[in-house]
Amino acid sequence: MIETNDLSKQFHDFMAVDGVNLSVQGGQILALLGQNGAGKTTTVRMLTALLNPTRGWAKVAGYDVVKNGHDVRASVGVLTEQHGLYMRMSANEYLDFFGQVYGLDAPERKKRSDNLLEYFGLMEAAKRRVGEYSKGMRQKLALARAMIHQPGVLLLDEPTSAMDPESARLVRDEIARLKSSSRTIVICSHNLTEVEALADKIAIIYRGKILIQGTLEELKRNVLGAPEYVVKFADERNIDDLQLPAGVEYISKTPSSLKVRVEAAEESNPKLLNMLASKSIPVVALQEEMRTLEQVYLKVMAEAKGYEYVQ
Amino acid sequence: MSMFNKLRPIWLVARRELRDQLRDWRVLFPMVILTLCFPFLMNEFAKQTVDFLNQYEADLILDRLVPFSILIIGFFPITVSLVVALEAFVGEKERGTIEPLLSAPFDDWQLYFGKLLVGVITPLVASYTSIGLYLIMVSRQNLTMPSASVMTQLFFLTTAHAVLMVSAAIVISVQSTSVKAANLLASFIVIPVAILMQGEAVMLFWGNERVLWLGIAGVTIIALLLIRVGIAHFEREYLLGREIDTINLKWMTKTFWLNFTGEAKSLLDWYTRVLGGAFRRILPAVFFVLLIAGVSIWASYAWIKDNVAQMIAMATPEDIAEIERSIAEVGEFPDLSEIQQHLSAPFLFLNNTRAVAFIFLAGMVSFSVLGIMLYMVNIALIGGLYALFELLGVNPIPLFLAGVAPHGIFEIPALMIGSAVVLYFGAAIVTPQAGKSMGEVILELLADWAKIFIGLVVPLLAIAAVIEAYITPGLLLRVIGN
Numbered sequence: 001m002i003e004t005n006d007l008s009k010q011f012h013d014f015m016a017v018d019g020v021n022l023s024v025q026g027g028q029i030l031a032l033l034g035q036n037g038a039g040k041t042t043t044v045r046m047l048t049a050l051l052n053p054t055r056g057w058a059k060v061a062g063y064d065v066v067k068n069g070h071d072v073r074a075s076v077g078v079l080t081e082q083h084g085l086y087m088r089m090s091a092n093e094y095l096d097f098f099g100q101v102y103g104l105d106a107p108e109r110k111k112r113s114d115n116l117l118e119y120f121g122l123m124e125a126a127k128r129r130v131g132e133y134s135k136g137m138r139q140k141l142a143l144a145r146a147m148i149h150q151p152g153v154l155l156l157d158e159p160t161s162a163m164d165p166e167s168a169r170l171v172r173d174e175i176a177r178l179k180s181s182s183r184t185i186v187i188c189s190h191n192l193t194e195v196e197a198l199a200d201k202i203a204i205i206y207r208g209k210i211l212i213q214g215t216l217e218e219l220k221r222n223v224l225g226a227p228e229y230v231v232k233f234a235d236e237r238n239i240d241d242l243q244l245p246a247g248v249e250y251i252s253k254t255p256s257s258l259k260v261r262v263e264a265a266e267e268s269n270p271k272l273l274n275m276l277a278s279k280s281i282p283v284v285a286l287q288e289e290m291r292t293l294e295q296v297y298l299k300v301m302a303e304a305k306g307y308e309y310v311q
Numbered sequence: 312m313s314m315f316n317k318l319r320p321i322w323l324v325a326r327r328e329l330r331d332q333l334r335d336w337r338v339l340f341p342m343v344i345l346t347l348c349f350p351f352l353m354n355e356f357a358k359q360t361v362d363f364l365n366q367y368e369a370d371l372i373l374d375r376l377v378p379f380s381i382l383i384i385g386f387f388p389i390t391v392s393l394v395v396a397l398e399a400f401v402g403e404k405e406r407g408t409i410e411p412l413l414s415a416p417f418d419d420w421q422l423y424f425g426k427l428l429v430g431v432i433t434p435l436v437a438s439y440t441s442i443g444l445y446l447i448m449v450s451r452q453n454l455t456m457p458s459a460s461v462m463t464q465l466f467f468l469t470t471a472h473a474v475l476m477v478s479a480a481i482v483i484s485v486q487s488t489s490v491k492a493a494n495l496l497a498s499f500i501v502i503p504v505a506i507l508m509q510g511e512a513v514m515l516f517w518g519n520e521r522v523l524w525l526g527i528a529g530v531t532i533i534a535l536l537l538i539r540v541g542i543a544h545f546e547r548e549y550l551l552g553r554e555i556d557t558i559n560l561k562w563m564t565k566t567f568w569l570n571f572t573g574e575a576k577s578l579l580d581w582y583t584r585v586l587g588g589a590f591r592r593i594l595p596a597v598f599f600v601l602l603i604a605g606v607s608i609w610a611s612y613a614w615i616k617d618n619v620a621q622m623i624a625m626a627t628p629e630d631i632a633e634i635e636r637s638i639a640e641v642g643e644f645p646d647l648s649e650i651q652q653h654l655s656a657p658f659l660f661l662n663n664t665r666a667v668a669f670i671f672l673a674g675m676v677s678f679s680v681l682g683i684m685l686y687m688v689n690i691a692l693i694g695g696l697y698a699l700f701e702l703l704g705v706n707p708i709p710l711f712l713a714g715v716a717p718h719g720i721f722e723i724p725a726l727m728i729g730s731a732v733v734l735y736f737g738a739a740i741v742t743p744q745a746g747k748s749m750g751e752v753i754l755e756l757l758a759d760w761a762k763i764f765i766g767l768v769v770p771l772l773a774i775a776a777v778i779e780a781y782i783t784p785g786l787l788l789r790v791i792g793n
Contacts, residue, residue, distance in 0.1 A: 048414045051548050074416035082407030086327070088334040097327050101320070101415045145411065 001026055001184055002047060002153060006056030008208075009042050016042040018208040019056065024201065026152070026182040029175070031189060031199035033297055039208040040188040041081060044155045047186070048078050061152045061184075074102065077146035079156040083138045087131035091122055091141050094130060095148055102149035109148075116144035120170065135162040143171060147178075154178060157188045172198060192293045204297060206304045216293060223296045227265060228289040231258045231272070234282035242279070245271040259289075320417050324425025325432070332395055332433060346388050346437040350445035353380050354452075361454070375516045377449055378457045378465060382515065384445050385469035386508060388437030389476055390501050396430030396480035397493045404550055405490055413547045423481070423545050427538065430477040438469050460520060467527050468511060475534035476500050482541045485550065486749055503676075529680065536678040539741040544749045563754060570758030586766040589759045596731040596738065600686070604727065607687040612694035619702055654784075660776035663722060667729035667768055671736075671760060679737025686730035690723075713786040722775035729768045732760045 007020040017039040024030040032040045045051040047060050049069035058065045061075035086094060092113065099109030117123045120140040125133065130141065139162050146154060159175065160168035175198055179185055189195050195202060196216060203213035212219060221227075228251060236255035244250055244260065247268035251259040262268045269286060276283050302309035332338050357380050364376075403409040412422070442465075449456060457465065479500045480493075487493040507530070514523045573585030626634075666689070674682020693715070700707035736756050744752045 045551065050410070050413055050551060070416050070418060073414055076414070078411065078414045080407075080410040080414070082410065084408045084411035086331060086408055087406075088331050089327075093330075097323070098411075098415070100323055101417070142411075 001062065002030070002058070002060050002186065004047075004056065004058040007043065007046060007053050007058050008055035009039075009046060009051060010054045015208050017046065017053075020205070020208075020210055022203065022210075022213070024184050024186060026184050027179055028200045029179050029185040029187060029198050030201045030203060031187045031195040032203050032205055033189070033192070033195065034205035035301075038205045040205055041157065042208075043205070044078070044157060044186065044188060047072075047153075047155055048076055049073055074149075075152050077149065077151035077154045079143055079146045079154075079159055081157045083142040085130045085133075085138055085142060085145075088129055090129055091117060091126045091133075091144075094141065095144060098145050099148050104149065112148055112150070113144075116147060119174065120144055121167070136164055136167050139163055140167060140171070143174075147174075152183060154183055154185045156185065158190070159187060160189075160191060160194060168194070192297060196293045202293070204300050206301065211300050211304055219293070219296045220291050223299050224291050226261045226263045227291070228259060228261050229265070229269065229272075230285075230287050230289060231260070231276065231283055232285040232287070233257065234284050237281055239281070243275075245275055248272050317421070320421040321425045321428060324412075324417070324422060325428040328395075328399070328426065328429040329432065332429070338394060342388065342391055342433070342437055345391050346441050347444065349387050350384055350441050350448060353384050353445060354448045356380075357454070358452075377454055378461050378515050379512055381442055381445065381457070381465050382468065382508065382512060384441045385438045385465065386472060386504070388441050389434040389469075389473050392434035392437050393476055393480050393497060393500065394494070395433045396426070396477040397484055397497055398490050399426040399430055399481055400484040400550060401487045401493050402484070402490050404488075409550055413550065419545050419547070420542055423542050426484075427477060427481055427541075430481055431473055434473045434477065435470065438473060442469070461515075464520065464523050464527065468523075468530070471527055471530040471534055472504060472508075475530055475537065476504055478534050478537035478541060482537060482544070485541060485545055533677060533680055536680070536737070536741055540678065543741055543743040544752070546748075549748060563750070566751060566754045567758050567761075570755050571761055582766060586762050589762045590767070592759065593728075593731050593735040593763065596735040597728065599734055600683075600727050600731040603683065603687060604690045607691040608694035608697075610694070611691035612698045615695045615698035616702070619699065623702070654780055656776045656780035659779050660773055663725070663772045663776065664769060667726060667764070667772070670726075670730055671733050671764070674730075674733030674737060677737075678741060679733045682733035682737075683730060686726065686733070689726060709790045710787075713790040714783060717783050717786060718775040718779035720775075721771045721778065725768045725771035725775065728763060728771075732763050736760060 002022060002024040004020055004022045007017060007022075008015070009017040020039075020043055022030065032043065034040050042051060046053050046065060047058055049060075049065045049072040052066055060072045063071040063075065065072050086097075089097070095113035095116065096109050099113060104112065114123070117126050120143070122137060122140060122144070125137065130138065133141065139160075143156070143159060146156065154175075156175070160171050163171065172194065175185060175187070179198075179200075187195065187198065199216065201213060201215060202219055204211045212222065214222065226249075233256050238255075239253060239258060242258075245268060247263050248271070249261040249263075251261055253259065260272065262272075265288075273283060273286065299309040357376055360376060398405075400409065403412060417425075446456070480497065483493050483496045483500070487496065511523070511526055514526055571585075573581065573588070575581035575585050670682045670685045670689075672682075673685055674680070697707045697711065700710060736759075739756055740752065747755075
């Protein structure tokens with residue numbers, strides 16, 4: 001579990017993180033989105049007890065990051081921006097070293113290390129020096145390091161960067177599995193499709209401040225408004241005099257289609273279809289307009305920077 | 312948690328790093344070559360020196376040549392292996408491996424000692440191997456092997472050098488932002504230690520074991536203080552935060568000035584609030600300095616009483632005649648009534664101010680150890696002179712009351728306060744200061760020193776100089792006549 005209140009970090013005159021409030025429960029994935037330098041890494045470093053907050057507090061796995069830094073670090077698995085691998089070690093030696101750091105006994109280290117290497121497809125290269133690994137292999141090994149002690153909290157910075165689609169899928173599956181085993185996971189990513197697929201909660205950070213946070217649906221609704229639907233007719237019609245039922249808001253039309261915004265689709269969409277049927281307008285499709293996290297992100301950022309968002 | 316469990320992470324960090332170093336041929340190759348080759352070079356040099364000195368029957372120097380060579384042979388591998396310690400933290404930072412390590416459940420001191428351990432092991436193994444090789448060569452030649460006690464001293468001295476240099480290198484490694492910068496700063500370790508070794512070499516040739524033991528103790532104390540400084544200023548945040556080395560003169564000036572002025576509204580405000588605050592901070596150090604003064608005065612008094620009295624008692628008529636002849640050669644003593652012309656107030660003031668400033672400078676580069684030693688020598692003169700007057704059959708009390716007390720009332724407290732700041736400086740720098748960088752701490756301490764020096768020490772010394780130049784000679788002449 002992660003809980004923060006007014007978490008802030010100032011470096012001299014620069015406010016890197018400003019009043020961040022987060023709450024991530026076990027079995028949840030929070031995605032931190034933002035530009036480079038927005039404060040994501042600083043936030044993660046505070047959650048890892050590497051940086052002390054200048055204001056506010058944070059609790060990770062039940063421990064205060066300032067008072068119980070050692071316990072926090074023992075409970076967290078971190079995938080850092082840079083892999084941080086020792087190039088002259090083999091993958092076996094590397095995982096064994098970190099296994100020892102986290103106090104695992106030799107048979108357990110071997111078992112977990114073999115499992116992780118097997119899962120990430122690194123078993124064949126386990127005895128080779130990490131310096132000989134490709135970028136993707138290094139990323140997978142770094143991820144294995146973050147998981148070797150089976151931490152309750154995982155903080156992952158760009159977990160699938162530099163990976164081929166197959167490996168990225170493997171990693172996403174593993175993150176989903178960890179989530180289902182009640183782990184608390186925070187992901188910093190620029191891969192919005194991946195975030196859409198994985199995250200339960202999303203927070204967009206800009207200049208150290210959280211601009212907005214919530215589930216994907218909440219974000220879409222709050223930023224882009226209620227869902228939009230397009231009704232396609234079988235032929236061209238004059239629908240100028242059409243009276244839309246309550247809860248359905250008109251957006252635009254063409255001779256063969258109508259675009260509306262609907263607050264409660266379950267209630268309003270059947271009413272809309274009934275009304276169209278009563279007017280003998282043949283409907284061939286009622287389709288929700290695709291709205292992506294990218295749209296949400298770009299709109300939020302545009303508003304934050306003070307320019308108009310153009311879809 | 313048991314002690315073993317607490318110490319285990321140190322060995323973990325050290326072992327991993329050691330393995331890494333042993334796999335890096337760029338580090339290993341020069342270390343092995345120098346460790347193995349240098350004893351042969353030194354042996355050849357010793358042979359040539361022996362041949363040369365034999366022509367002049369300089370047996371004493373020959374006897375000391377082997378210990379001196381051992382000292383040098385032990386030193387060189389340390390300088391080469393210093394690279395391991397220099398890149399202990401900054402190297403990891405540059406390679407991007409520092410963050411996972413810092414995110415691991417190590418305490419700061421465990422991480423620090425792990426790095427220190429591997430930093431010390433490598434040079435010591437190289438050093439002992441070199442010395443061992445050289446001793447094998449010595450044993451096969453017609454050279455006198457050093458005694459067991461000298462060998463013990465050399466062992467401790469080499470170890471102390473290694474710990475001193477490595478602990479300094481680790482401090483540099485934590486504070487630097489690139490390996491390049493750390494390597495450049497290494498000169499500030501190698502050169503002072505090389506100068507220190509010249510002093511130790513003199514002690515070796517002199518053959519005074521007791522003094523050499525004191526030297527070993529001094530080096531060990533400074534090494535331990537350096538370790539303390541390293542741990543006190545070791546901050547994960549600092550290691551992650553700074554990416555490039557910048558000398559921000561504006562910030563430095565601003566920080567110093569803010570601390571120096573304390574944003575005082577008037578001179579009175581500065582004296583009472585700002586200087587008063589600084590003085591309150593150094594008060595414990597003032598008490599220590601007083602204690603040191605007491606011990607130093609007593610020790611010098613007792614030493615002069617014992618040794619000089621013994622020397623006088625054991626002096627032969629020839630010795631006394633020799634002393635008398637030397638005194639006659641000096642010629643006439645100056646007329647004390649003209650002393651005022653020789654000792655002007657500005658001269659005395661500058662001389663004393665320079666002495667207090669020098670104590671500070673010496674203390675600053677040695678965590679106050681050298682500064683306090685200089686202070687002890689200065690203050691011990693009182694006890695020594697007192698004892699000497701007693702031995703000469705002169706009552707020292709009137710002499711001290713007339714010749715020392717009038718200006719001493721101001722001069723001695725100035726010296727004590729000036730030395731107390733030095734002690735405070737050393738103590739503060741080895742104490743953890745949460746949330747402050749080492750640069751910030753040093754600037755604040757410098758500001759404290761400047762406040763006390765300008766606001767207290769300089770005025771006291773100025774008053775003392777005026778009294779010493781214009782009042783003391785008159786009083787002294789009244790007491791002793793001309």
